[in-house]
Amino acid sequence: MMEFALAGDFMARKRDTVIATAGRHPEDHHGTVNPPVHHASTIVFPTLAAYEDAQNNLFESVNYGRIGTPTSHAFEEAVTALHGGLKTVSLPSGLSACVTALMAFLETGDHLLMCDSVYGPTRLRVCEHLLARSGVETTYYDPLIGAGIAELIRPETKVIYMESPGSLTFEVQDVPAIAGAARDRGVVTMIDNTWASPFLCRPLELGVDVVIEAATKYISGHSDVMLGSVTVATDEHFRKLKWTAISFGAAAGPDDLYLGLRGLRTLSVRLERHQRNALRVAAWLDGRAEVERVLYPALTGDPGHGLWQRDFDGASGLFGVLLGEGVGKPAFAAMIDGLELFGLGNSWGGYESLVLPTRPGRMRTATEWTHEGPSFRLHVGLEDPDDLIADLEKGLERLRAL
Numbered sequence: 001m002m003e004f005a006l007a008g009d010f011m012a013r014k015r016d017t018v019i020a021t022a023g024r025h026p027e028d029h030h031g032t033v034n035p036p037v038h039h040a041s042t043i044v045f046p047t048l049a050a051y052e053d054a055q056n057n058l059f060e061s062v063n064y065g066r067i068g069t070p071t072s073h074a075f076e077e078a079v080t081a082l083h084g085g086l087k088t089v090s091l092p093s094g095l096s097a098c099v100t101a102l103m104a105f106l107e108t109g110d111h112l113l114m115c116d117s118v119y120g121p122t123r124l125r126v127c128e129h130l131l132a133r134s135g136v137e138t139t140y141y142d143p144l145i146g147a148g149i150a151e152l153i154r155p156e157t158k159v160i161y162m163e164s165p166g167s168l169t170f171e172v173q174d175v176p177a178i179a180g181a182a183r184d185r186g187v188v189t190m191i192d193n194t195w196a197s198p199f200l201c202r203p204l205e206l207g208v209d210v211v212i213e214a215a216t217k218y219i220s221g222h223s224d225v226m227l228g229s230v231t232v233a234t235d236e237h238f239r240k241l242k243w244t245a246i247s248f249g250a251a252a253g254p255d256d257l258y259l260g261l262r263g264l265r266t267l268s269v270r271l272e273r274h275q276r277n278a279l280r281v282a283a284w285l286d287g288r289a290e291v292e293r294v295l296y297p298a299l300t301g302d303p304g305h306g307l308w309q310r311d312f313d314g315a316s317g318l319f320g321v322l323l324g325e326g327v328g329k330p331a332f333a334a335m336i337d338g339l340e341l342f343g344l345g346n347s348w349g350g351y352e353s354l355v356l357p358t359r360p361g362r363m364r365t366a367t368e369w370t371h372e373g374p375s376f377r378l379h380v381g382l383e384d385p386d387d388l389i390a391d392l393e394k395g396l397e398r399l400r401a402l
């Protein structure tokens, strides 16, 4: 039977060391540095006793490809160690991680408190479709509510879900205050931690119960993988999650798990550079007349800067930009269409820069998003920031010309 290396083994080590060591077991793989990819559905057993032993230790053994393989165990062990958790469940995408976490802890008649700034598909597909159909009621709350969340908790509230900074609008939540209020009332807390990744924020340390990562983004880091993870601190939570994942038939593919783990090895160096480049680009944009506001907690003027400094070890490369209300669609299109270094596309967290037009107001119900002008999201990649700024400068010239 495979032994999980406990996260506790890594507690004494610094994060960079954990990134380079967790989930590696060369002694099990002929000395290879990286755990190999196990393509497996069937696992065969030499004896009835061995088969029964594996069935009796379903989650720790290797007994069927969908339940877990040495490749998924290695990825999960590394993410667990980085978060300082007990166990992680890997899933085939970030959204799969969001829905699995929510479905694991909610049932008919339950109430969910969901931040108004949550990732769109979690709101539209999961809360308003799947959960509503299952008889779970969702109330959206102001992401800046802090300890005031206590007033929204009802007897049937089972989960409070956070995402910090929020998708598209980048509000930083007071995670310890919300987690504290929830814990006092026996409510499970979860957070989508994708913006920071476990390298920049470890929400279990802030009192959160369940931590979701779209490993598709920074953990994988190369825009070629779909992968998710959910990390917890107790065996009870792990079993709920794992049973739900199995019931969905959700299993991450072995090549994606391998690439996710390989990407994770360079997470710290990539994120340091993303932050350095993004800070340069964001500060430059912040000084431009065409720009009304840059939404990036790492900037000193950002309303979330204080909480970000308190709870995060740095910033990633993703932020929002609001343009002035007078900017029309043709001018906005001229700016975006001519960009040479920012690809226009969904997702982020890869090594390359991206731009995406946004309309945050469309998805608000608990709070109002009043900005009327065009807005966009930038992912600042690992290119030279001077070239990125020059590309954006030309874009703003095109915008002004129309």
Ligand SMILES: Cc1ncc(COP(=O)(O)O)c(C=O)c1O
Pocket (backbone or CB within 6 Å): 093, 094, 095, 096, 098, 119, 167, 192, 194, 195, 214, 215, 216, 217, 226, 227, 228, 347, 348
């Ligand atoms: C904050 C956040 N969470 C979750 C997801 C979903 O991840 P995936 O695309 O891997 O399903 C995304 C994707 O953009 C995201 O931005």
